[in-house]
Amino acid sequence: xxxxxxxxxxxxxxxxxxxxxxxxxxxxxxxxxxxxxxxxxxxxxxxxxxxxxxxxxxxxxxxxxxxxxxxxxxxxxxxxxxxxxxxxxxxxxxxxxxxxxxxxxxxxxxxxxxxxxxxxxxxxxxxxxxxxxxxxxxxxxxxxxxxxxxxxxxxxxxxxxxxxxxxxxxxxxxxxxxxxxxxxxxxxxxxx
Amino acid sequence: xxxxxxxxxxxxxxxxxxxxxxxxxxxxxxxxxxxxxxxxxxxxxxxxxxxxxxxxxxxxxxxxxxxxxxxxxxxxxxxxxxxxxxxxxxxxxxxxxxxxxxxxxxxxxxxxxxxxxxxxxxxxxxxxxxxxxxxxxxxxxxxxxxxxxxxxxxxxxxxxxxxxxxxxxxxxxxxxxxxxxxxxxxxxxxxx
Numbered sequence: 001x002x003x004x005x006x007x008x009x010x011x012x013x014x015x016x017x018x019x020x021x022x023x024x025x026x027x028x029x030x031x032x033x034x035x036x037x038x039x040x041x042x043x044x045x046x047x048x049x050x051x052x053x054x055x056x057x058x059x060x061x062x063x064x065x066x067x068x069x070x071x072x073x074x075x076x077x078x079x080x081x082x083x084x085x086x087x088x089x090x091x092x093x094x095x096x097x098x099x100x101x102x103x104x105x106x107x108x109x110x111x112x113x114x115x116x117x118x119x120x121x122x123x124x125x126x127x128x129x130x131x132x133x134x135x136x137x138x139x140x141x142x143x144x145x146x147x148x149x150x151x152x153x154x155x156x157x158x159x160x161x162x163x164x165x166x167x168x169x170x171x172x173x174x175x176x177x178x179x180x181x182x183x184x185x186x187x188x189x190x191x192x
Numbered sequence: 193x194x195x196x197x198x199x200x201x202x203x204x205x206x207x208x209x210x211x212x213x214x215x216x217x218x219x220x221x222x223x224x225x226x227x228x229x230x231x232x233x234x235x236x237x238x239x240x241x242x243x244x245x246x247x248x249x250x251x252x253x254x255x256x257x258x259x260x261x262x263x264x265x266x267x268x269x270x271x272x273x274x275x276x277x278x279x280x281x282x283x284x285x286x287x288x289x290x291x292x293x294x295x296x297x298x299x300x301x302x303x304x305x306x307x308x309x310x311x312x313x314x315x316x317x318x319x320x321x322x323x324x325x326x327x328x329x330x331x332x333x334x335x336x337x338x339x340x341x342x343x344x345x346x347x348x349x350x351x352x353x354x355x356x357x358x359x360x361x362x363x364x365x366x367x368x369x370x371x372x373x374x375x376x377x378x379x380x381x382x383x384x
Binding site: 001002012023095129132134154157158159160161162165166167169170171173174175183184186191 | 194204207318325326346349350351352353354357358359360361362363364365366367368375376378
């Protein structure tokens with residue numbers, strides 16, 4: 001059976017993470033993905049969870065407390081500033097990142113991610129990512145400006161060098177109301 | 193690791209087939225997929241393998257003979273005529289179909305599949321397909337007319353009713369020379 005978009009996104013990111021890795025939740029939202037990443041990287045690993053919205057940071061903090069999760073650093077800042085928070089050791093063990101692009105589901109649709117910030121963040125993470133690491137973006141584009149963000153991001157990723165990265169698009173073509181789709185960027189071994 | 197297009201296509205079709213099923217190789221080409229389908233459906237199953245090119249039928253016949261495969265019916269005809277070859281029992285057990293759209297790899301690039309024939313074949317197979325069955329298309333579009341076939345097919349499949357079908361697109365965005373991508377159509381349980 002064809003995997004739906006969210007289970008597929010989670011399967012991809014989990015396939016790239018092993019115990020002890022560092023991973024990034026670039027848009028922690030309600031903390032759902034943060035919990036998944038925390039379990040995947042385990043007690044010896046580390047999750048950096050970013051969000052520009054105080055509400056998202058608060059929701060995630062509560063969720064982590066409920067589950068007694070302690071391997072997450074919550075950062076109330078935009079993901080475009082990710083590089084400032086990672087030390088050299090983090091960069092060496094960076095196995096993946098997940099982005100929910102668009103808006104925080106169930107929240108204010110006017111607070112959205114922007115293409116410029118998203119691209120800065122993805123480019124930086126892609127640079128630090130270890131071989132075999134994956135950046136998974138779940139792209140919501142049913143809001144005002146969503147179509148532009150989607151197209152800008154796709155155009156940017158089409159220029160990623162195929163010697164170093166595979167960029168995959170996974171999505172359903174016949175669903176109403178602009179359902180989200182996945183963009184995934186895998187760092188591959190340099191063949192040259 | 194992100195699965196490349198051909199292994200992903202094979203994984204999808206194999207996941208839908210069980211022993212004893214009927215399946216269709218809509219473009220048997222050199223017989224590579226026909227062999228995969230034959231093994232997946234097993235001695236109690238049946239593979240219908242179509243091709244308009246005599247060369248493809250001959251290559252596939254040789255390949256099947258080498259592997260002592262006997263559960264394949266080779267049909268030298270276009271896949272748009274598929275309905276004429278299936279009896280009621282086949283239609284009841286139809287679990288999947290695979291299409292290589294574009295041209296026979298390694299062969300004459302002027303002999304190509306056409307959007308009109310492809311759409312007739314896919315629509316007929318989709319009608320007969322059992323619930324959970326999958327049609328997998330590997331779309332090559334680097335030849336003259338390829339872009340048109342691709343766009344015509346995508347536009348057609350976007351209109352498939354999401355109550356009955358899921359239509360997935362899976363492909364890489366940053367590879368040169370128009371590499372193939374996958375379109376997969378799964379028949380789902382009618383929820384209404």
